[in-house]
Amino acid sequence: MERFVLGLDLGGTKINAAVIDGAGKILSSARDKTEAELGAESVLDRIVKTGEKALQGAGIRADQLYAAGIGSPGPLDWQSGVIIESAHLHFDNFPLGPRLSQSFGCPVFVDNDVNAGTYGEFKIGAARGADYALGMFVGTGIGGGIVIHGKLHHGFSKNAGEVGHMVVLAGGPRCNCGARGCLEALASRTGIVNHLRNAVKDGIKTSLTKHHGKRLEEVSSGALKEAYQREDKLVRKTIKRAAKYIGIGIGSLVNVLGPEVVVLGGGVIEALADEMLPVIQKSAARVAFEYSLKGVRIVRASLGDDAGVVGAAIIAKERFETGVQAPEVASEAGR
C-alpha cells in the first residue's frame, strides 16, 4: 500500500492543504478561509475539513496517511505541538498537533508557518542544495526561517528565526511587537502602508488616495505594484526604502549567520520582486563583508503559496522517518 503525507498551512486568512507523495510531489490540494473570528475550535474544524478535501482530491483514505505536518503562526512549541499564543487565531496554549492527530488518526507534526515555507524552499525550491539557508517572508509582517547544516534551527526559545524583529533603526517607528525600529515596522506591508499614511498626512500626494481614499491600510501588495508601475513617486520611494531596510537586515544576517542562500518570499516580494530585489541586493552588499557575501545568493522564493504545505509535509515525513515522536492528546484529554 502506497502511503502519503498531508501538508497543512494555517494562515490568518486562509488554510492550505496538500497531499504529497514520497517524492514530495503534490497530488492534490485544497484551500479554505480560516474565519479566525469564529474561534479556535472552528478553525480546527476547518483545518480538518480542508485536509479531508485534499485527501478526497487525491483519492486517498485517511488511513493511507502515515503522517501530517502543519505550519502555523506562532509562538509555538514544535515539540509538544502546542500553539502558545496567537491573538489573531484565538489560540491560547492550544494543542493543535495533538488535536489534529486525533482527527487524522496519524502523527501530526507542528512547526512555525514561515519555518515550513523556508524548509519547503530549502528542500525543493530556490534554496535547494544549500547547507545553510535563510528564508525571509515579507507580507503583513516579516517572518523568517533558518536552516543550519540542513536542519531547521529552533534554538533554546524554540521560536528562533524572527528576523522581522531584529532592530535595524533604533528609536524608529513603533512595531506591533512593542519595540521600535524592527525590520517589520519598516519594511512589511504594514510598515510600508504606515509610511505612506504618514506621508499623506504630511501633505504628500499619491495616486493611491484616488483609488483607496484615506483607507490606505487596506492597500494590497498588488495595488502597491500598480501604483509603482504608474510611476507614483511616493510609492516608488517608499518601496525602495523598504527594500533598502530589508537589504540592511539581510546584510547583517549574512555577517552574523553566514547563509549560502537567502530566499525572499511573501506577498510584498511576490508582487514587487523585480522592483525590490536589485535594491535589496545592493543594500545588503553595503553591510555584509565582501568575504561573507562571496557566493551568497539572494533570490526570490520559487514555490509561491505551495512552500508552506510542501515544507510542512516534508517536515512531517522526515520527523516521522527519523523516529521523532509526535505529541499525543489522548493522555492529556482530561486536563
Next chain:
Amino acid sequence: MERFVLGLDLGGTKINAAVIDGAGKILSSARDKTEAELGAESVLDRIVKTGEKALQGAGIRADQLYAAGIGSPGPLDWQSGVIIESAHLHFDNFPLGPRLSQSFGCPVFVDNDVNAGTYGEFKIGAARGADYALGMFVGTGIGGGIVIHGKLHHGFSKNAGEVGHMVVLAGGPRCNCGARGCLEALASRTGIVNHLRNAVKDGIKTSLTKHHGKRLEEVSSGALKEAYQREDKLVRKTIKRAAKYIGIGIGSLVNVLGPEVVVLGGGVIEALADEMLPVIQKSAARVAFEYSLKGVRIVRASLGDDAGVVGAAIIAKERFETGVQAPEVASEAGR
C-alpha cells in the same frame, strides 16, 4: 605518556599561550607582545616562542603535544588554517595553521579568536551546560561567536558570528567596516570614544579632557570606568548609551537565534560590567519577545583573558579526537 594540548590566542597587541591537560586545566601559561608592525614572519616567530615558553613552564616537550589550537583575528578559513586577511597583523592569505604545525610538529587547528573565547566560556565558563550560546566581546571592536547544538557555528562564509557588524541604527555613525550604524560603531570602545570626542567638539565638558587632553582616542576602558565612578556626566551617558545599543543587538539576536546564554566579555565589559549589564538586560528585554527571552541568561564572561587560550585548546582537542584533519603545509611549501 600523558599528552597535552597547547592553546594559543593571537591578538593585535599580545599573544597568550597555555598548556592544557586532558581535563581542560591550565598547567602553565605565557604571554608576549605581538609587535604586529614587524610583519607576519616575526609574529609567527613570536607565537612559536610564546608557545614554547608555556611548554617549558609546564615541563613538557613538544613531542608530548598531540595538538595545538590558535584563535586569531579573521577573516580566516578555519578548515585550511589560512588567515585570509588581517590588515593590522599584515596577514594576507597567510597559512598560519600549517606553518605552526611545522613548528610544533603536531596538528594545529585554527579558529577565530572570538569563536575560541566563546567556546572556552561555553565549555568551562559562564555558558557551561547550554546547548545554544552566544558570545559577544566588546573591546576596541565587537566580535561574537555562536554555539548551536553544542558546536561552533561557522556558516557558509566560514566567518559567521560577526555580531558587531549587525546594523542597529541604519544611517548611524560610520563603522570601520565601511557600513553605517553597526553595533561596533555605536558600542565598542572605538564607538564610545568617537561619541565622546564628538560631544567634546560640541562643547560638552568631561573630566577626561583633564586627564587625557584632546587625545581621547587613547582612553582605555579602565579610564572610562574611573570617569564613570567620579560621576562624569558625559561618560555616564555615553556608557549607558553603548549599553542600550548592546542590549538592542542582543534582543534582536535572541529573537533571531534563540540562545540560552549570552556571554559578554572583552575589555569594555570587564571594566564596566556592573554599570552596563543591568542596562543591557533591560534594553534587550524591550526588544526580545517575552517567550524567547524566558529562561535566557545574559551574563558576563567568567574566564577573562584565559577564555581564548582555553577555547583554542579545547577546539584543537575535540577536532583531533573526532578525526578532523589539520591542514598541512608540507605539500604546499613550493607554492
